[in-house]
Amino acid sequence: MDEDSKPRAFPETLQSLKNDKSLPAFISDLARVEWALYQAAKSEILFEGKIESLSVNPSLTLVPVTWKNLAGLVTNESDESALVQESNAVHIIIWRHPKTNKLRIREAEDADLLALKIAVEKIEPKKAAAMGKVSIDAVESRLYRAVLQGILMAPDSLVRREVLSTAELAPTLESFVTADVFTLQWHITQACDLHCKHCYDRSDRVPLPYAQAVEILDDFYSFCREMRVRGQVSFTGGNPLLYPEFKNVYKEASNRGFGVAILGNPSPIATIEKLLAITKPLYFQVSLEGLEAHNDTIRGKGHFKRTLVFLEQLRRLDIYTMVMLTLTRDNMDQVIPLAELLRDRADFFTFNRLSTVGEGARLLMATPDAFQTFLREYAAAADENPIMGLKDNLINIIRTEKGLPPFGGCTGYGCGAAFNFVALLPDGEVHACRKFPSLIGNMLQDRLIDIYHAHPARSYRDGSQACRNCGLNIVCRGCLASTYSQGLDVFKDKDPFCFMTTAGSP
Numbered sequence: 001m002d003e004d005s006k007p008r009a010f011p012e013t014l015q016s017l018k019n020d021k022s023l024p025a026f027i028s029d030l031a032r033v034e035w036a037l038y039q040a041a042k043s044e045i046l047f048e049g050k051i052e053s054l055s056v057n058p059s060l061t062l063v064p065v066t067w068k069n070l071a072g073l074v075t076n077e078s079d080e081s082a083l084v085q086e087s088n089a090v091h092i093i094i095w096r097h098p099k100t101n102k103l104r105i106r107e108a109e110d111a112d113l114l115a116l117k118i119a120v121e122k123i124e125p126k127k128a129a130a131m132g133k134v135s136i137d138a139v140e141s142r143l144y145r146a147v148l149q150g151i152l153m154a155p156d157s158l159v160r161r162e163v164l165s166t167a168e169l170a171p172t173l174e175s176f177v178t179a180d181v182f183t184l185q186w187h188i189t190q191a192c193d194l195h196c197k198h199c200y201d202r203s204d205r206v207p208l209p210y211a212q213a214v215e216i217l218d219d220f221y222s223f224c225r226e227m228r229v230r231g232q233v234s235f236t237g238g239n240p241l242l243y244p245e246f247k248n249v250y251k252e253a254s255n256r257g258f259g260v261a262i263l264g265n266p267s268p269i270a271t272i273e274k275l276l277a278i279t280k281p282l283y284f285q286v287s288l289e290g291l292e293a294h295n296d297t298i299r300g301k302g303h304f305k306r307t308l309v310f311l312e313q314l315r316r317l318d319i320y321t322m323v324m325l326t327l328t329r330d331n332m333d334q335v336i337p338l339a340e341l342l343r344d345r346a347d348f349f350t351f352n353r354l355s356t357v358g359e360g361a362r363l364l365m366a367t368p369d370a371f372q373t374f375l376r377e378y379a380a381a382a383d384e385n386p387i388m389g390l391k392d393n394l395i396n397i398i399r400t401e402k403g404l405p406p407f408g409g410c411t412g413y414g415c416g417a418a419f420n421f422v423a424l425l426p427d428g429e430v431h432a433c434r435k436f437p438s439l440i441g442n443m444l445q446d447r448l449i450d451i452y453h454a455h456p457a458r459s460y461r462d463g464s465q466a467c468r469n470c471g472l473n474i475v476c477r478g479c480l481a482s483t484y485s486q487g488l489d490v491f492k493d494k495d496p497f498c499f500m501t502t503a504g505s506p
Contacts, residue, residue, distance in 0.1 A: 026084050029065040033074055033092050036063045037105055040094045047098040051155045054119045054143065060095040060151060062108065062116075071106050097150035104150070114139075115146035125257070136221075137279075140257030144230065158227045159420055161413070162461075164468055172405050173474045176413050179420035181259075182229045183411070184220050185434060186424045188213070188249065191242040194265055197298045198289075198326050200358035200435060207426040208444075210245040214252055216424070216443055221256045223448040229420075231256075232282070236263035238426075241271060247278070254279040261285070263324075266303075266310035269317075276317060283348070284314055285322040290334035291341070311345050325351040329364040332374050336381045339388050350389035351378075353497070355435040355481040365485060372499050393476040397500050406475045415477040418457040422448075432460035435481035438490075459491060466494035 024030075045059040068087045091108040118128050118139070125139045132139070146152040159179040163169055169177075189207045192199075208216065217233070224231040233253045240246055241264055253260050262275075263285040275281065289295045292304040307323075314321050323346045325335060339349050354365050366374065379398050382388035393409035400406070408414070411421045423434035428444035430451055431437070438460055441451030451457060463477040470476070478495025486496045 024084075025086070026065075026067040026070065029067050030070055030073060033063050033065065033070050033094075033105075036061050036092070036094055037074060037103075040096070041103055045096055047101075047153075051153050053122070053155060054147075055153050056116060056119050057095050057098060057151055057153055059098075060093065060116075063092040063094065065090050065092055068107065075105060093151070095151060098153055099150065111142045112146060112151055115142050115152055118143065119146075119152050135255040135257075137255050137257040140230075155228050157229050159229050161419065161474060163474070164462060169474065170471065176406070176408060176474045179413050179416075180229055181232055181420065182224060182227065183232045183234055183416075183421045184424055185234045185236060185263075185421065186216075186240075187236050187238065187426055187434065188240050188246070189238045189243040189426055192238040192265070193242065194239070194299055194303070196287075196289075196300075196359075198328070198354060198360040198363050200355055200360050202358060205426040205429075207243060208428065210248060212428075212444070213245065213249050216428075217249070217252050217256055217258075219443060219448050220258070223452070224258075226449050227452075230259070232259040232261065234261040234263055239265045239267075241265075241267050247274060250275055251278045266306045269310075269313045272314070272317065272319070276319070281319060283320040283322050285324055286310065287324045287326070288338060288342075289325055289328075290331035291338055294331055294334060308345060311342075315345075320348070321346045322348040322350075325349070326354050326360075327351045327366065327371075327374075328354045329366050329370070332366055332370065335374070335378065339381065339385050343385055343387055346387055348389050349387045350391040352435070353392065353479055353482050354485070356485040357436050357481070365482070366497075368497050368499070371497050393478060394495070394498060396472050396476050397498075400472065406472065409475050410479070414473075414475045415463060415480060417463075417480055418452070418460040422452070422457075432457065433481055436484040436490075438480070462491075464490060464494055465492050470500060472500070 040059065040061055043059070066086060066088065068085045068090055069083045071092055072083065091113065092105065093108040093112060094103070094105045096103050117123070118125070123131075125136055125143065129136045129139045143152065147154045157178050157180050159182055161177045163177065190201070190203065190205050220231055220233070235246070235250065237243070240262060243249065250260060259282045260279065261282040261284070266286060272284070286307050287299070288304065288307055289298040295304045296302065311321050311323075323342055325331070325338065327335065335351060342349050354360055354363055356363070356365060375392065375394060376398060378388070379390070379395050382390060390407050391410055393414055396406050396409060410416060411419070413420050417438065418432035418440055422440070423431045424443060425431065428442045429439060430441045430443055430448070432440050440456040440460065441454065443451070460480070463473075463480070464483065467473050467477050478498050480490045482497055483490045483493055483495050488496065
């Protein structure tokens with residue numbers, strides 16, 4: 001008889017004795033759960049090797065029982081046996097999280113069982129959604145939650161940097177090599193209710209009809225599945241809310257499981273409430289260019305006050321708000337005061353450097369020396385003002401000087417142009433970055449997956465040769481739009497505002 005045979009038989013022994021010994025009716029099920037937990041605790045599961053498809057965590061055990069709330073008794077979260085209730089089709093789920101190795105136990109929910117069924121039977125989310133008569137989003141959300149909890153294991157993202165630098169990759173940079181989310185910044189219309197002085201594109205691009213817009217979303221969904229990433233669609237323009245079918249396209253994007261965000265202008269709150277009824281956006285971003293007088297010279301009289309009112313309305317709707325500023329020579333001294341004014345009005349505030357493209361060519365960029373001074377002041381102020389976000393890649397130089405760990409820069413992975421981000425224009429053109437001409441394809445002619453892997457996209461993704469051997473290459477690469485704005489070659493020259501004195505050290 002093996003050493004485990006007696007413990008394994010113990011639940012059956014209890015079942016036969018419960019009437020004679022006045023034991024609780026659930027005692028045998030409780031013993032089976034405790035036995036399964038004991039087995040899981042002593043087993044050693046090594047989470048090694050690549051996962052090629054969505055899979056069930058190999059450490060996972062499902063214990064069918066006929067009583068609810070047994071897990072609480074096992075974990076000592078509850079010692080009230082009165083809470084245990086007889087029920088049908090109850091499962092206790094036990095597993096080790098593949099990243100923390102922590103042993104977990106709880107009652108399985110319907111969402112867990114659905115996720116397990118999809119993984120075991122290799123059902124495509126679209127098919128599962130059709131079978132259950134629910135949106136793809138409902139299925140994708142369940143699967144994503146199961147992966148986060150470690151119940152399922154997902155293959156690694158294929159959106160991965162080709163590390164070209166000869167400098168050794170520091171351990172603090174490893175997490176920035178692979179991206180789990182890919183953003184399609186969709187300039188869905190050129191229509192706009194403003195005429196800003198720094199607008200980089202007032203061209204007359206004809207927007208796609210609704211049917212083609214839906215095809216774009218389907219293609220993006222396929223791209224995300226093939227690249228093993230979650231998709232985000234950031235709708236912008238122009239003013240995206242002026243696209244005639246915006247509410248329907250917004251709904252279709254949400255239904256496919258994409259996170260949705262809006263980069264637009266102050267809009268009627270009734271319009272926002274209709275979108276909120278579909279799904280809450282990840283955020284709503286508006287722009288301010290400084291304090292009231294300066295902002296209104298750039299964006300039009302009354303814009304500043306309308307924006308502050310709109311931010312208050314969004315906050316009442318519990319929508320995360322972001323404010324973006326385009327940094328020029330004329331508003332540098334207003335950035336930190338504006339951030340203070342917005343401290344209790346917005347959730348996040350940051351800036352982009354001016355790109356002298358389109359009407360923006362009429363404005364002046366900061367000088368490199370003035371920009372470095374400003375950037376140091378901004379980084380210091382951000383330590384005191386929680387809404388001030390770090391976005392400009394060159395802030396990583398300052399953090400390196402201070403011995404601080406790097407941050408993700410512009411898109412969370414340094415320059416994200418054609419890496420974890422592309423810009424889609426109203427007529428189907430795809431650009432590596434919207435702030436300067438960087439055409440890499442057209443989604444009306446080619447699939448996004450093919451555009452992404454073609455030479456033009458790879459070239460923008462690799463960045464400038466001048467940054468190749470910098471130790472901050474993974475989280476920086478400067479700003480290609482700033483390089484372009486100075487008449488330089490984005491593939492050969494470094495960001496003219498960079499103040500890194502030697503390769504890899506400030």
